[in-house]
Amino acid sequence: EVLLVESGGGLVKPGGSLRLSCSASGFTFINAWMSWVRQAPGKGLEWVGRIKNKADGGTTDYPAPVKGRFTISRDDSKNTVYLQMNNLKTEDTALYYCTTCGGYDLRYWGQGTLVAVSS
């Protein structure tokens, strides 16, 4: 069974930083491409970045709203993917989900970790 468990969320002031973690099990993590998706309270889904597996270069991609502020990394020895968020803004307040990437879809999802950015 695929299991994704996010952690690291919390309350942070605008301009602050936070690092989220996603621990994965139930599949061959080293081969997986992984994404993060967020959902602001009462709103829809927004993709915030992806990391490929190392065999495919380990490269990352981000949408414009977070590019330059968010960084995704992975530790294959720990089956964990990270989301480093810097210079946080109030509009980054959301539930952050870790997902596996299928071909062109987001196949499995964790339960999310909540990030609140407020002064």
Add this chain to the structure above:
Amino acid sequence: EIVLTQSPGTLSLSPGERATLSCRASQGVSSSYVAWYQQKPGQAPRLLIYGASSRATGIPDRFSGSGSGADLTLTISRLEPEDSAVYYCQYYGSSPMYTFGQGTKLEIK
């Protein structure tokens, strides 16, 4: 950038009825890159359909996806009470990589 517009915003139907959810893209898209998700209250989204018409693991055959060009459809036949949820379409493009529609809320009376 492709924009996905879902309609209707809210759909209220009875058990046993058929639901038709629409997702319109701002330009023609490859159906291979379209997916649908179900999100129940308090839960994470779940992949229902990928490649526009292939059901994900464990998804009952009451759920089907179709469409081409700019018009995609998710159909749920024989609605059951547990189908109450918000449904999102998603497109895999270049920038941003994954784009979502704003969602359709399905209520089962």
